[in-house]
Amino acid sequence: MAQILVVDDSSTVRDAVAEFLRKNNLDVVVAVDGKDGLSKLKNDSGIKLIVSDVNMPNMDGLTMVEKIRGELGNTSVNVIMLTTESSPSLKERGKAAGIKGWIVKPFKGDVVLESIKKLLV
Amino acid sequence: MDIKQRITLLIALSVMAIFTIGGSSILLSKNNAAEVKKVTEDVLPSALSSADLVSQVKEMQLITMSMISTPDTNLANQAKDKLLISKKNLQDGVDFQFAHADGNTQHGLIVQTKENLAEYFSAIDETVNFKLSGQSDIADATYFGNVVVLQRELQQIVDTLRIEKSREKDLAIAELNNNLSATVTGVTLLSLAIIIGLGAFGLILYRQIIYPINRMQEATTEIASSQDFTHRVPVTRMDEIGKSIVAFNIMIEKIEENSILLKQKTKDIHTMLQNMPQGILTIAEGNKVHPEYSAYLETIFDTQEIAGQNFMDLVFANSDMGSDTLSQVEAVAAACISEDQMNFKFNSHLLADEIKKTMPDGHIKILDLSWSPILDENDHVIRLMLCIRDVTELRALAAEATKQKRELEIIGEILSVTQEKFHEFIISAFQFLDENEKLIRDNLHQNNEVLTQLFRNMHTIKGNSRTYGLNHLTNIVHEVEQEYVCLRECNQESVWNQDVLLGELHSVREVLEYYSNINEVSLGRKGPGRRGGIEHFLMVDKRQIMQTIHHLEKATYGNIHDLREAHGAVSKTLRLLGTERIIETLEGVFGSLPSLARELGKIPPIVDIQENGYVIHSQASSVLKNVFMHLIRNAMDHGLETPEERIAQNKPQAGLISLEMDVQDGMLQIKLSDDGRGLALNRIRKMAIDRMLVSHDDSLTDQQIANLIFLPGFTTASSVTEVSGRGVGMDAVKDFIYKEKGTIKIRFTDGNIGADFRQFEMVVCLPEMLAESIDGVHFHSAYQDKFDLAMVDFKSNEMTISKQA
Incomplete structure (x- = not known):
């Protein structure tokens, strides 16, 4: 079963998203920041999709995705970024890193669910 | 004739030309060869043998002379044999010449030679006979008297023949040379003529192919640069290129039609954008407003500086939106533009749909915003479209209509009650309110007995109000009554607060005053009326009020014309009351x-x-x-x-x-x-x-x-x-x-x-x-x-x- 990696330093958001997705019969792995997310992805080949926050301590979400594409050479895993703001440089990097979905906070659970279903197909 | 046929014809003509040149060369060469053969096999040997005749005649003369002069019989016999051979050779030579005689002159000469030769041979034979018979003197005499004379004549004739033959040979060679040179000239001229003919044909063909193609190319270039699709390439002949040009022209015609359609559509859109009473703009990457926007936008925002502006500044500056909400809108725009359309779906719920914007002159506009994505062929959002409606008047009218509806409903409620009863109700209700106010003011702290009294009073108002069908009033009285119940029964959640209680009471009083005012002023029913008398107060048909309420309910709140009309009608009705x-x-x-x-x-x-x-x-x-x-x-x-x-x-x-x-x-x-x-x-x-x-x-x-x-x-x-x-x-x-x-x-x-x-x-x-x-x-x-x-x-x-x- 395809696993989903939820990366967010806020336990509130992380737990809420993870719980919501689990309720909807999705297999969820959580990570507390980019570094954690990177190692989780290294150790788990079942992860097919990442839902990640942008701003996080240790390693931000975009850097994590760039490392996944670069260091791990993983170009297949789809990424949905959760964000509160946007800048041209952020968009530029996101595009280069092949990020398909952007969800602006605050969001509704079913929006995330729908986007996940769309990107898991 | 199409081009394929013309090229085939050209090839066929070329092949024919090659055959013609080759054939004529062969034919002419063959003639020349025959002549050469005649010269080499006939004229030349004949000329040479004519020269031989001269020497043979001389040789015979010498043999004859040696035989006569020799005393030896053996030698004479040997000479006789030689003479026989020589005679034969000479005879053969003359026969040969006869066979190869050409023209009367030669023929005459040879006939003469033959006659002379016969005489010559008989003279020699006579001489030989005399010699061999030993009559040397007679032999000598015959020899000198006949043979030598005949020999001289023969010699002269043969010489003439040789000269004649030699002349014939020279003539033949000269003619041969002439013929050869004529052949070369003929073949050369023929080849030249064919080359020129084929070249001309090829050139015409080339021009027929290249010219129209060039014209088509020129037309294409011109159309591409001028965008003038009325251009057509003339068709001169219906060959393959002609057909291509026809197809090309049809294509250009189609493009012209589409271009006209496109221009018309563009014009339509432009006209719409110029005239629609609605603001429309599109937002490109970088949040800039695209230069094509509806003219009405300038009216809405009261500025002409729109194209290229950041839409956040244009739309949201001086609006009632908080900075956090604005940053969300900005983030959503960025998350959608140049991304997959799903991102719009996911995030569009965060886009503001109504804002209050303070204009430079200080007045406030209520703007209705509706957002939609403009997609490219890959379903990526290339721009966001924002439709803006100024709904200030609409909202004001809607609020007014709501108020009017309430007023009309209240009028309907009041009119259902007789003036006397309504008057009594209002008086008693105010008394209960006064009593409640006094109870609240007199008690700093909660007292359940007081609460019971408050409740009872309010409940009585509610009961009467409900009995008379005064629904608006009943609702608010019910709320206040329930507050009392709550204070009495669930005291954890509510506490006795004089200000709050007085405030609640005041709100009931306001509604009651509103009813009373409508009754007295709008309906002219001040006082208790005449008990039992004809109540001469209803100046407006109650049916009309119901119709007006219906009219108001039917009005679409999003449609300003509906609302205006309803508003007008209701205003009139309200004014005509009383x-x-x-x-x-x-x-x-x-x-x-x-x-x-x-x-x-x-x-x-x-x-x-x-x-x-x-x-x-x-x-x-x-x-x-x-x-x-x-x-x-x-x-x-x-x-x-x-x-x-x-x-x-x-x-x-x-x-x-x-x-x-x-x-x-x-x-x-x-x-x-x-x-x-x-x-x-x-x-x-x-x-x-x-x-x-x-x-x-x-x-x-x-x-x-x-x-x-x-x-x-x-x-x-x-x-x-x-x-x-x-x-x-x-x-x-x-x-x-x-x-x-x-x-x-x-x-x-x-x-x-x-x-x-x-x-x-x-x-x-x-x-x-x-x-x-x-x-x-x-x-x-x-x-x-x-x-x-x-x-x-x-x-x-x-x-x-x-x-x-």
Whole structure:
């Protein structure tokens, strides 16, 4: 079963998203920041999709995705970024890193669910 | 002929040309070869052998001579043998020459040679015989006498033959050379002609192919640079290229059609953008507003600096949106533009759909925003489209309509209750509220007994209110009542707070006052009404109120025209509440005219009423009744003459009383006139002098005299009549009017200054607020008909109503 990696330093958001997705019969792995997310992805080949926050301590979400594409050479895993703001440089990097979905906070659970279903197909 | 056929023809012609050149070369060479053969095998050997003949003749001569001269018989015999051989050779040579003789000359020469040769041989044979027979002398003599002579002749003939042959040989060789050179020239010329012919054909073909292709290429280039799709390439022949050009032209025609369509569409869109009363803009990457936007946007934002602006500044600056919400909108725009369309779906719920924006002049606009993505062929959002509607007026109207609806509903509720009962309810409700207020103020802390009392009072109001179907009031009373219940039963959540409780009470009082106000002011039902009497207060059909509410409910709140119309209709209805037509107000006065006329020995007059679209508020009803009762009775009594007098003056038997309403200079003006004898100025003056109101010497204008009738106690009637002299004079009428802040005056309508009797009209002016215009009000037909009336005919006892033409 395809696993989903939820990366967010806020336990509130992380737990809420993870719980919501689990309720909807999705297999969820959580990570507390980019570094954690990177190692989780290294150790788990079942992860097919990442839902990640942008701003996080240790390693931000975009850097994590760039490392996944670069260091791990993983170009297949789809990424949905959760964000509160946007800048041209952020968009530029996101595009280069092949990020398909952007969800602006605050969001509704079913929006995330729908986007996940769309990107898991 | 198409190009394929023409190229095939060219190839075929080339092949034919090669064959022609080759064939003719072979043919000519063959002729030349035959001639060469003739020269080499015939002419040359014949010429050579003719030279041989000369030497053979000489050789024979030598052999003959050696034989004659030799004494040896053996040698002579040997010589004879040699002669035989030589003879044979010579004979063969001559035969050869004969066989190869050409022309008469040669033939003649050879015939001559042959004849000579025969003689020569016989002479030699004779000589040989003589020699061998030993007759050497005779042999010598024969030899020298015949052989040598014959030999000389022969020698000459043969020599001539040789010369002839040699000449023939030279001629043949020269001819051969000529022929060879002619052949070369012929073949060369033929080849040249064919090359030129084929070249010309090829050139024509080349031009036929290349020229149209070049023209097509030029046309393509020109169309590409000028975008002029009216260009066509002429078709000169229907070959493959011609067909291609036709196809090319059709393609250009199609492009032209599409281009025209595209131009038209672009124009349409441009026209729409220029004229639609809606703001439309698109947002490109970098949040910049695209230069193509609807012109109305400039009206909405009151600026022309739109293209290239950051939409966040343009739309949201000075709006009621918080900075966090704005940053969300900005983030959503960034998350959508140039991304997959799903991102729009995921995030569009965060885009603001209505904002309040403060304009530079300080007024606030309510803007309705609707967002949609513009997609490219890969379903990526290339731009965001934002439609902006200025709904300020719409929202205001909607709010007004809601308020009106509430008011109408409340009116409906009130009208369902009799005036008396409603009055009692309001009085008692206020008393309960007063009591509750006192209870709350007197108790700083919660007291359950007090709460019970508060509840009971409020509950009573609610019960009555519900009984009378006063729903709006019931609802708010219920809420406050439930607060009391909550305080009493679930005291953890609510606490006794005087201010809160008084506030709640105040809100009930406000609604109650609202009801009371509508009842008293709008519906004119002040006080308890007349118990058991006819409740003469409902001036507007209740059905009309229900229709108006229905109209309001039907109106689409998003449609400004609907709302405007509903608003207008409701406003009219509300304004017309508590109004009546002057016909209705003065119904009693007009109704009494027939009997009054009988009392005075007159014929009931015709009353002409011009309402001019005005009705009057019922609060003016009383003063109008009092005033016009008096004025009209005065007109009947003093103005209109008896039928006999009227007939004598050529007037119709029945008098005419005219009443006209109008609004002028902010005043409701009611003019009353009659076609009677007019104002008896002379008599008024006399009476005024009698009553010492003026002196004999006073010089008074007609107007001053007329105004005397407004003085207290003045009366012109010779005796107090049943009709008008009831102790209430014009001074009282004037007082009535003044109390209502109005005026009354007499205006002459003829020019007979100083006459005893002058035509006049009474002009009563009252504040405009006492009248209401009914223009544009949509009444249902029965009501409408009623308002079209202007003429009330009192000819008979029955009041008949006829429609004004």
